Amino acid sequence: MMNIAVIGLGKMGISHLSILNALPDVKVSAIAETNRFVTRVLEKYTGIKAYSDYRKMLDREALDAVVICLPNSLHYQACIDSIEHKVSFFVEKPFTLDPNQSKEIIDKSRTNNLLGMVGYVNRYIKIFQIIKEMLESDLIGEVYDYKASMLGAVVHAGSKETWRNSVSEGGGCLFDYGSHCIDLAIYLFGEIDKVLSSELKMLFSKKCEDIVKAVVSHKSGVTGSIFVNWCDESQRKAYNEIEIFGKKGKIIANKQDLKVFLLNRSEIFGLESGWNSKYVTNYIDNVPFYLRGEEFTKELMDFISSINEAKKPLSSIEDAYLTDKTIKMLRDKTFNGN
Amino acid sequence: MAINEENMDKIIFGDNQFFGVNHMSLDKTIVESQRFAKDEAIYKTLSDVHDIGINSFMFTTHERFENVFRLMRKDQKFTNFHFIPCIPYAHKYANAITELGIIGGIKKYIPGNLFLTGVKGAVSIISNEYVELMKMLIDSEMKLVEGLNVQALFLQNIVTDLLIGLGMDQILGEFATYVKQKYKILPGVITMNFAKATDIFSDKLHMPEVAICTPINKIGFRMNPSQKLVEESIALHKTPIIAMSIFASGAVPYKDAISYIASLKGIDSILFGASSKQHIEETYQLLNSNSN
Numbered sequence: 001m002m003n004i005a006v007i008g009l010g011k012m013g014i015s016h017l018s019i020l021n022a023l024p025d026v027k028v029s030a031i032a033e034t035n036r037f038v039t040r041v042l043e044k045y046t047g048i049k050a051y052s053d054y055r056k057m058l059d060r061e062a063l064d065a066v067v068i069c070l071p072n073s074l075h076y077q078a079c080i081d082s083i084e085h086k087v088s089f090f091v092e093k094p095f096t097l098d099p100n101q102s103k104e105i106i107d108k109s110r111t112n113n114l115l116g117m118v119g120y121v122n123r124y125i126k127i128f129q130i131i132k133e134m135l136e137s138d139l140i141g142e143v144y145d146y147k148a149s150m151l152g153a154v155v156h157a158g159s160k161e162t163w164r165n166s167v168s169e170g171g172g173c174l175f176d177y178g179s180h181c182i183d184l185a186i187y188l189f190g191e192i193d194k195v196l197s198s199e200l201k202m203l204f205s206k207k208c209e210d211i212v213k214a215v216v217s218h219k220s221g222v223t224g225s226i227f228v229n230w231c232d233e234s235q236r237k238a239y240n241e242i243e244i245f246g247k248k249g250k251i252i253a254n255k256q257d258l259k260v261f262l263l264n265r266s267e268i269f270g271l272e273s274g275w276n277s278k279y280v281t282n283y284i285d286n287v288p289f290y291l292r293g294e295e296f297t298k299e300l301m302d303f304i305s306s307i308n309e310a311k312k313p314l315s316s317i318e319d320a321y322l323t324d325k326t327i328k329m330l331r332d333k334t335f336n337g338n
Numbered sequence: 339m340a341i342n343e344e345n346m347d348k349i350i351f352g353d354n355q356f357f358g359v360n361h362m363s364l365d366k367t368i369v370e371s372q373r374f375a376k377d378e379a380i381y382k383t384l385s386d387v388h389d390i391g392i393n394s395f396m397f398t399t400h401e402r403f404e405n406v407f408r409l410m411r412k413d414q415k416f417t418n419f420h421f422i423p424c425i426p427y428a429h430k431y432a433n434a435i436t437e438l439g440i441i442g443g444i445k446k447y448i449p450g451n452l453f454l455t456g457v458k459g460a461v462s463i464i465s466n467e468y469v470e471l472m473k474m475l476i477d478s479e480m481k482l483v484e485g486l487n488v489q490a491l492f493l494q495n496i497v498t499d500l501l502i503g504l505g506m507d508q509i510l511g512e513f514a515t516y517v518k519q520k521y522k523i524l525p526g527v528i529t530m531n532f533a534k535a536t537d538i539f540s541d542k543l544h545m546p547e548v549a550i551c552t553p554i555n556k557i558g559f560r561m562n563p564s565q566k567l568v569e570e571s572i573a574l575h576k577t578p579i580i581a582m583s584i585f586a587s588g589a590v591p592y593k594d595a596i597s598y599i600a601s602l603k604g605i606d607s608i609l610f611g612a613s614s615k616q617h618i619e620e621t622y623q624l625l626n627s628n629s630n
Contacts, residue, residue: 018503022534041468045506236358236429281559281589290530290562291499 001027002064002304007054007078009033009042012092012119013069019297020067021046022289026304032057054078058085065115065307067300068092071163072170076101079116083108088115090303094179095320097170099328102321109317117303117313118320120183122240124295124302125255126283131244132188139266140246146224148185150177152238154230155204165205172208173230174200174327177238181226182216183315183323184242189218192326196223198333203231214330255295256280345606346394346490346524346549346578347420349625351387351618352611353397356380370613377405384410386615390622394420396551396609398494399427399479411485420489424528425479428496469512476516490524491517492551498527502534511543524549526580530560533571540576551609553583556590556598575604582609592621596628 004026006017013033021028032054033039039050051057058066058081068078068091076096082089083105095118096102109116122128135143154176155165163169164176186192194217200209212228241254249262258278265273287297299315306313332338358371374380380402384395397403410416480491493513501510514525526549529535539548554572558565560583572579584595599605608625612618 014500014504018500021505022503022531042504044468045508046504279587279589281557281586284558286558286560286562286564288563289499289503289534290560291503292496 001025002307003027003029003062004065004067005030005032005054005057005061005063006067006069007032007057008069008071008074008092009035009038010069013067014038015291015296016067016069016090016300017042019289019291019300021048022291023297023300023304024288029063030057030061055081058082058087063087065089065303067303072175073097073163073168075170076105079105080108083112083114086112086114088307090117090119090300092119093121093183093320093323094118094170094175094327095317095324097175097324099321099324102317102324106317106321115303115307115310115313116317117299117306118315118317119299120180120187120315120320120323121293121295121299122180122184122255123187123315124298126285126294127253127255127258127278127280128184128187130258130283131242131251131253134251134260134269135188135244137268139249139260139269139271140244140251140262141248143189143222143244143246146185146189146222146242146244147227148181148224148240148242149227149229150181150238150240151228151232151235152177152230153233153235154238155210156231156233157204159204161206164208166207167209168207172200172205173210173228174212174330177228177230178212178226178330179323179327180238180240181212181228182326183320184240185216185218185224185226186319186322186326188242188244189220189222189224191219191322192216192329193219195326195329195333198330200331200334212330214333216326255293344489346422346580347392348607349392349622350394350396350420350422350580350607350609351384351392352582352609353395353400355611355613356383356402357398357400373613377402378409380406381409383613383615383618385413385415387618388415388419390615390619391626392618392622393418394422394489394607396422396424396492398424399482401427401430403482407482407486416487418487421483421486422490422492422526423479423483423488424492424494425476426494426497427479428494469509472509472512473516473520476513476520480521488521488523490526490549491521492526492528492549495528495530498529498535499531502529502531502538507538507542510538511545514539514543514545514548526551526578528552528582531562532568533563536571536574536576536579546577549578549580549606551580551582553586554579554581554599554602554605555584555586556594557586559583559586559589569602572602572604578606579604580607580609581605584608584610592624596624600628 006013020026028048030049032051034052043050065088066082070078075091079089164171196215198214201211203210210231214226217223244251252259260271260276262273285294287294302313355370356374358367517525528551532552535550540546553560561568584599612621
């Protein structure tokens with residue numbers, strides 16, 4: 001039985017707490033959150049011990065792992081504190097606000113033989129896993145370009161400004177949505193080594209960008225463009241899509257559906273030449289406990305099994321570091337021109 | 339509010355199509371949202387639903403229904419029609435919580451005018467009367483259906499499943515008890531974790547009357563933890579069961595979908611949605627001819 005604690009009980013923290021609590025072989029032994037309304041209700045009805053200061057919790061509880069869902073600017077310190085207490089950690093995305101800090105965490109967790117993971121949940125979406133398989137088996141031939149986008153309706157005219165709208169506190173659409181988009185590109189095409197162009201545009205926010213437009217190049221030679229907009233009122237939920245162009249076909253995918261155009265039919269994937277449509281219902285992926293999407297359960301199961309089996313999780317801190325580095329490259333390109 | 343002890347209807351009409359909720363494609367979402375851009379179009383479809391012979395409508399408490407229900411209240415044909423709200427309309431709260439924090443989000447939706455209920459709400463937050471707070475939020479949501487023939491009140495899966503995961507069974511029980519006592523209607527929950535939910539209500543809370551609405555379809559889509567376990571659990575029939583997503587967003591052909599449901603003993607009702615009158619009628623006839 002693994003002893004786990006959740007640090008930070010906003011929307012993601014509560015969601016992860018619920019899933020962890022329902023999974024077998026995991027015991028949620030403590031929670032840490034500064035909002036007393038939240039901790040009191042949870043303490044009263046779940047009996048889980050609550051702390052207002054996570055450092056006290058780390059001092060007092062015998063934990064194997066923590067799940068960190070604090071505001072972005074606190075990720076770094078919480079990871080370091082966990083490592084100092086010899087506790088493995090899952091931290092919500094983005095990893096940290098500075099790739100140098102991310103690197104320091106990676107080094108320290110290696111030295112201490114601890115596992116770290118970042119919550120890039122796209123990697124646990126079945127359709128994105130399938131397109132990765134398709135690319136690895138050369139289904140659409142050599143990939144020469146892609147368009148990745150993430151749209152949502154987070155910020156409106158007149159939205160109240162919180163840390164989410166302040167870059168210095170880890171807010172802004174690049175850290176929030178952009179990180180998902182960049183991580184998906186890195187998952188599929190590997191490390192990004194060049195930013196060819198980058199524009200960070202403000203629309204409604206005063207201290208952060210609301211729109212990101214960038215063209216990047218991967219070490220593998222693939223180039224692609226990234227477009228992120230968190231002010232798109234037409235979106236009911238956050239929406240990720242990627243269109244991948246290969247010399248022998250094309251893939252258009254989001255978490256619900258997958259369209260593949262092929263010059264030649266593929267027996268391995270059961271696809272005809274021309275257009276093919278597949279849906280989430282073609283890839284049934286049930287989970288021991290469901291909340292908001294199979295992928296949220298699967299990422300936490302990966303975290304737990306990676307600790308138990310001492311293996312690298314699908315969403316490793318090493319990969320998340322590459323995203324942090326890309327985010328910094330985008331800002332450097334926008335503001336310094338290099 | 340009507341007191342209604344009768345069983346739920348075998349066929350219940352749902353509301354996903356009105357809001358372009360579609361698990362298959364964005365194009366279909368756009369087509370549907372244009373079809374139902376005007377509130378009158380929703381009213382007209384519900385009028386067709388009634389004329390076809392369907393007598394129950396299950397819906398999320400979306401603000402757009404305020405207008406639709408205003409029209410329906412004036413229309414005598416809906417006097418005995420069964421309204422089944424599902425609360426809360428989660429997007430509303432999720433957005434408020436992101437922007438205003440948990441307490442700010444709750445305060446925004448405490449019923450009535452701020453001066454009268456703001457004080458009571460603030461007291462509940464401070465003194466940790468969580469159940470009182472939940473009751474106020476239920477009352478707030480129920481205002482939408484005032485004067486209508488409400489047969490049951492369901493909790494949306496996002497809340498049901500969150501509470502199940504947290505192990506807050508007691509709150510689920512408080513919800514069901516309040517719905518029965520205050521509104522004299524049937525309590526129910528929607529869930530993506532059927533086996534756990536049915537065990538909680540029948541075995542832990544001893545409330546086998548609570549109806550459970552969950553995806554049940556031939557391909558096992560959203561039947562967690564597994565299709566086999568959900569089927570076994572359905573066979574035990576510990577609580578009333580409403581099957582939803584029986585076509586799995588169109589992935590299961592009509593006849594297959596219905597013969598699968600018919601092969602499972604223990605399903606009491608079927609929830610389905612469709613946009614056109616012809617499509618609704620065909621589905622209804624097909625379901626009705628197999629309903630035994």
